Amino acid sequence: MKFFLLIFKNLRRNKLRTALTALAVGVLVFVVTMIWTVVYFLENFTKEKSGNLKAIVTGRYDIQGQMPLSYARDLSHGAASRPGDVVPAESMAWQFYLGTLDPQKRTRENMVILVGMDVHQLPTKVANTVAHKGIIDDLDPIDKELVDKLAETTHGCLLGPKRLKTLNKKVGDRFKVSGFQPAGIDLEFEVVGVLPAGRWDENGFMNARYLNDAVDKFCKEHPASKPTLDQRRIDMFWVEAGKKDEFPRLVEQINASPLFQSPPVKCETFASLVANYLDSWSGFIWFIEWVLVPGSMFSMVLLIANAISLNVRERAKEMAILKVIGFRPGHLLGLVLGEALLLGAGSGLVAGGLIYWIANAAVGGITVAGSEPFPVPWQAALWGAGVGGATALVGSILPAWTARSLQASEVFARVA
Amino acid sequence: MKYDLPPWFSAAAPPAVIAVLIGGLLLAGKVPLTYNLRNLRVRWKTTVLTALAFTVVVALLMAMHAFSMGIRRLSEESGQPANVICLSDGASDEMYSNLPLSETSDLARQPGVIRGAEGRALCSREVYIMVNQVMPAVEGARPKHRLVQIRGVEEPDLSARVHGLELTAGTWFSGAGVQERSPGSDGATNASPYALVEAVIGEGLARDIGSEAGKESLGVGDVLTIGPREWVIVGLMRGPQTTFGSEIWAKRQKVGEVFNKDNIYTSIVLRAESPAAAEELADRLSRDFKKSAVTAMTEPAYFAKMADANQQLLGSIYLVSGIMALGGIFGVMNTMFAAIRQRTTDIGVLRIMGFARWQVLLSFLLESLLIAALGGLAGGALGYLVNGVTTTSVVGTSGGAVKRVSFQMIVDGNTLAAAVLFTLVMGLLGGLLPALSAMRLKPLQALR
Numbered sequence: 001m002k003f004f005l006l007i008f009k010n011l012r013r014n015k016l017r018t019a020l021t022a023l024a025v026g027v028l029v030f031v032v033t034m035i036w037t038v039v040y041f042l043e044n045f046t047k048e049k050s051g052n053l054k055a056i057v058t059g060r061y062d063i064q065g066q067m068p069l070s071y072a073r074d075l076s077h078g079a080a081s082r083p084g085d086v087v088p089a090e091s092m093a094w095q096f097y098l099g100t101l102d103p104q105k106r107t108r109e110n111m112v113i114l115v116g117m118d119v120h121q122l123p124t125k126v127a128n129t130v131a132h133k134g135i136i137d138d139l140d141p142i143d144k145e146l147v148d149k150l151a152e153t154t155h156g157c158l159l160g161p162k163r164l165k166t167l168n169k170k171v172g173d174r175f176k177v178s179g180f181q182p183a184g185i186d187l188e189f190e191v192v193g194v195l196p197a198g199r200w201d202e203n204g205f206m207n208a209r210y211l212n213d214a215v216d217k218f219c220k221e222h223p224a225s226k227p228t229l230d231q232r233r234i235d236m237f238w239v240e241a242g243k244k245d246e247f248p249r250l251v252e253q254i255n256a257s258p259l260f261q262s263p264p265v266k267c268e269t270f271a272s273l274v275a276n277y278l279d280s281w282s283g284f285i286w287f288i289e290w291v292l293v294p295g296s297m298f299s300m301v302l303l304i305a306n307a308i309s310l311n312v313r314e315r316a317k318e319m320a321i322l323k324v325i326g327f328r329p330g331h332l333l334g335l336v337l338g339e340a341l342l343l344g345a346g347s348g349l350v351a352g353g354l355i356y357w358i359a360n361a362a363v364g365g366i367t368v369a370g371s372e373p374f375p376v377p378w379q380a381a382l383w384g385a386g387v388g389g390a391t392a393l394v395g396s397i398l399p400a401w402t403a404r405s406l407q408a409s410e411v412f413a414r415v416a
Numbered sequence: 417m418k419y420d421l422p423p424w425f426s427a428a429a430p431p432a433v434i435a436v437l438i439g440g441l442l443l444a445g446k447v448p449l450t451y452n453l454r455n456l457r458v459r460w461k462t463t464v465l466t467a468l469a470f471t472v473v474v475a476l477l478m479a480m481h482a483f484s485m486g487i488r489r490l491s492e493e494s495g496q497p498a499n500v501i502c503l504s505d506g507a508s509d510e511m512y513s514n515l516p517l518s519e520t521s522d523l524a525r526q527p528g529v530i531r532g533a534e535g536r537a538l539c540s541r542e543v544y545i546m547v548n549q550v551m552p553a554v555e556g557a558r559p560k561h562r563l564v565q566i567r568g569v570e571e572p573d574l575s576a577r578v579h580g581l582e583l584t585a586g587t588w589f590s591g592a593g594v595q596e597r598s599p600g601s602d603g604a605t606n607a608s609p610y611a612l613v614e615a616v617i618g619e620g621l622a623r624d625i626g627s628e629a630g631k632e633s634l635g636v637g638d639v640l641t642i643g644p645r646e647w648v649i650v651g652l653m654r655g656p657q658t659t660f661g662s663e664i665w666a667k668r669q670k671v672g673e674v675f676n677k678d679n680i681y682t683s684i685v686l687r688a689e690s691p692a693a694a695e696e697l698a699d700r701l702s703r704d705f706k707k708s709a710v711t712a713m714t715e716p717a718y719f720a721k722m723a724d725a726n727q728q729l730l731g732s733i734y735l736v737s738g739i740m741a742l743g744g745i746f747g748v749m750n751t752m753f754a755a756i757r758q759r760t761t762d763i764g765v766l767r768i769m770g771f772a773r774w775q776v777l778l779s780f781l782l783e784s785l786l787i788a789a790l791g792g793l794a795g796g797a798l799g800y801l802v803n804g805v806t807t808t809s810v811v812g813t814s815g816g817a818v819k820r821v822s823f824q825m826i827v828d829g830n831t832l833a834a835a836v837l838f839t840l841v842m843g844l845l846g847g848l849l850p851a852l853s854a855m856r857l858k859p860l861q862a863l864r
Contacts, residue, residue, distance in 0.1 A: 017750055024746035031739050061643040062675050063546040063563065064511065099506075106508060183507035183514065184709065222708065224516030225504075227679045232514075263676040264644065272558075276548060279561040280810045280820055287483075295476045296740055299469045303747040306465040310754040 007338040021307040022347035028300040029351040046275035057237040060264040066232035079257035086250040089242035092121040099177035116208040140196035156192035159204035304395030312399045320411035333404040340396030348388020352381035452783045466751045470791025477737040478799025482825040491722040494658040495715030497691040502684045505709035509817035510544045510683040519708035528697040538687035540575035543568040545675045563820040565663045568671025586636035586651030589614035593667025612648040618661040620822025662822045748846030764862030777855040784847025792839025803827035
């Protein structure tokens with residue numbers, strides 16, 4: 001305990017140096033932890049969850065992965081054709097509608113991203129009781145009345161609170177969207193309600209029939225576009241198996257089915273879909289993980305080594321006295337390492353905690369390349385402490401060894 | 417934006433800026449440079465450690481900046497100034513565009529589209545697909561994927577002319593677009609005759625895929641499996657610093673057939689007489705072409721959207737570099753405060769010798785700048801190594817679309833300027849507070 005207090009006192013002695021070193025370590029830990037948070041998020045996103053019963057069906061080759069509406073029926077039965085085949089417990093088709101409120105100024109602020117679907121498949125609640133669980137597990141249940149109202153209002157939509165705020169709209173407002181996916185489909189919407197805050201803050205839902213009617217109308221006016229648009233209606237089809245052992249069979253059934261040949265489809269878990277997509281960014285992620293992070297950590301090691309070296313040099317006389325009064329070389333080594341560790345881990349913990357607070361409370365999550373904002377996990381503070389402490393230890397080894405090897409007689413001779 | 421800085425200028429610019437700055441300070445302040453240099457030499461360990469931190473920060477900044485500049489050049493050079501790209505109305509990227517074949521066939525006959533010597537309109541009718549391709553994997557491991565861009569064109573020589581590409585090896589694909597193979601040929605196990613889709617591959621992509629197969633590059637005759645078909649490379653094309661260098665080109669009809677886009681073009685690219693004529697043509701087509709509503713824009717305007725997406729990347733790079741630079745600033749501050757603490761007596765002597773306060777300030781500022789310059793130059797030299805390194809990345813275009821591109825990282829005037837600026841700002845900010853504290857020391861108090 002006395003030893004610990006001594007470490008504390010030493011750090012307090014040169015407050016300016018301690019503060020500057022802590023700040024230097026803190027900002028670099030900030031960078032490292034921020035990057036690790038992103039990597040952690042991506043890895044977590046692409047990790048297969050045990051007990052997962054949901055799979056996504058998309059086009060097999062084309063990155064857009066769209067399918068014709070005619071696939072919906074067979075997919076909802078899991079392509080079951082023989083007795084004993086697995087039929088999904090739940091299924092739903094997603095059709096994306098992307099557009100802008102201002103075709104002349106296509107900024108992110110003007111963009112609207114809506115998922116067209118049978119809105120009765122949204123998770124609902126009556127009072128506080130879940131009425132329909134549905135497949136979308138990252139969306140809190142919505143009041144059933146609101147979903148019923150959306151189903152009745154063909155041109156209605158539910159939007160996330162942040163998107164509504166960005167668009168400067170409120171419930172009851174109407175707005176016109178110029179579509180760019182599918183291109184040329186312009187639609188008018190009425191905001192029926194607001195989605196619960198969370199993962200769906202920036203997007204929304206609409207009735208698939210409204211989108212399909214508009215596409216059909218467009219195809220009548222542009223018959224040449226019909227064959228292509230008919231082939232490209234469904235963007236994703238979700239299926240959920242009823243039991244765990246049925247899940248692989250369901251996936252295999254759909255992948256092997258001759259019903260989906262033009263275009264061919266693939267059925268996989270969401271984690272696998274995201275991981276396959278992210279593979280293309282592997283080089284960039286590698287650079288960040290193995291060049292940027294080590295570079296920042298190396299800078300930290302240098303800065304700490306410098307600060308601790310300065311400390312040891314300035315306190316040579318004091319350390320010589322400590323040796324004379326009975327401190328062993330190991331004690332001095334421990335003293336210097338302890339100071340560095342406390343400084344590094346302490347400032348790292350603060351920096352990690354700051355990231356947690358800034359990212360979650362102040363900014364509302366981290367966004368990567370236009371992704372939905374995601375929260376920083378509480379572990380960030382621990383990573384900060386770990387990174388700061390580890391680099392501080394590495395950086396202080398040489399100065400600590402110098403302190404350990406200090407010859408009291410030499411120091412006193414120099415002073416004399 | 418010009419990127420034609422001569423190499424000697426690029427190499428000489430950072431030391432020149434630093435020399436001019438330090439020279440200016442010396443002339444203005446008449447500070448004891450020898451004294452500062454001796455101090456840096458005597459405390460060489462501290463000097464080296466602090467400078468090394470700068471080296472790392474500047475080198476990383478340059479590498480990231482060079483990456484971003486590579487993408488910027490790619491987006492600027494991919495578009496031919498006199499080209500007009502036509503997409504379906506409302507589409508912001510060719511990935512989302514569907515132009516019906518029958519309704520857009522006469523776009524090439526529009527006034528303003530120039531013709532080649534043989535009388536053909538310089539028009540490239542294209543279908544563009546982005547395929548998420550499964551890569552060969554070790555048994556038991558999750559197979560990795562890669563985005564591959566495939567462009568189907570009808571007359572490859574004409575399309576290459578429109579886009580400013582050249583064939584460097586082999587030939588363009590044949591009119592049929594496929595190559596018949598007999599059973600058992602080339603060690604194939606097929607029992608009946610089969611056909612490979614003929615493809616011309618961009619040099620960047622050929623190098624990229626080749627390196628993964630342990631070769632320098634893929635070559636003519638190599639066979640790739642993409643989607644449900646096998647593709648034989650019949651030619652290599654060069655599109656230096658353009659997105660087309662990362663593409664596979666094949667017969668449009670074949671590409672459409674394989675990937676279910678056989679009834680549409682995704683884009684039609686027209687060549688006008690001049691950039692001004694292209695602007696006029698794009699406006700006219702967007703406004704007046706009634707057969708099928710199209711969104712027409714000049715190619716530079718189209719690719720500028722990719723540059724816009726790159727601006728976000730550049731912003732993130734500056735943010736990360738800025739935060740890292742803060743660490744460097746605190747580091748140099750630490751060093752300089754320690755230096756002042758150790759040299760309080762020196763400062764008193766300097767003051768008694770007649771050096772004014774501001775000269776002491778400049779002296780210490782100069783010292784921190786020298787440390788920064790030392791580290792910055794080493795970082796600059798290290799960072800310069802990435803110049804010309806070919807890398808591959810996925811870049812955002814617009815409306816959520818992406819392209820996988822192979823490009824060279826560029827250490828140009830902008831990158832060097834950013835590195836020099838960061839170095840100087842870090843040195844100045846890091847040295848300012850300690851230098852101010854040195855300036856405020858009273859001579860007698862310092863000597864005591």
